[in-house]
Amino acid sequence: MNKETSSTQQIKELKEKIVAYEKIIEDLSAPIIPSIVPETILVPLTGALSVGRFIHIQDKVVQRISSNNIHTVVFDFTDIGSFSVEENMGYELLSEKINELVSVLQLMGTETVFVGFSPEFAQNLILSNVSNFNQIRAFTNFRESLQYLLEIKGLEIVSKK
Secondary structure, three states: OOHHHHHHHHHHHHHHHHHHHHHHHHHHOOOOEEOOOOOEEEEEEEOOOOHHHHHHHHHHHHHHHHHOOOOEEEEEEEEOOHHHHHHHOHHHHHHHHHHHHHHHHHHOOOEEEEEOOOHHHHHHHHHOOOOOHHHOEEEOOHHHHHHHHHHHOOOOOOOOO
């Protein structure tokens, strides 16, 4: 094997490794956490949101819902900053994607709950002129959403004696 063939093979192997690592990073960037509330999952979002990443998250959630008995999905935007949205996809496109996500999950019989919108984030979403936000259930933080979910499901957390 000559030197050029060896280099070409090494480049091919490195490209394959990069693709594999990108897949791992993609999977880690959309964790789905079972909640203490039955039939509920939490999807904490962190880092920069892009269209591709948002679609990946949506696909992953849809797959989890279809393979499990999930009635509620809580999306936590606490760690998504306004700057990362403006840099990567903009509020108008994010608003459209959120509305699409809510519609898809609604068609599957799943309620969508959002938490962690900062005041600036919320204002920018509304100013994006994309409608349907009056249909979205949102809370300041995850704790408030859990209290709501426990109440509507007729559950309560009781201290052990």
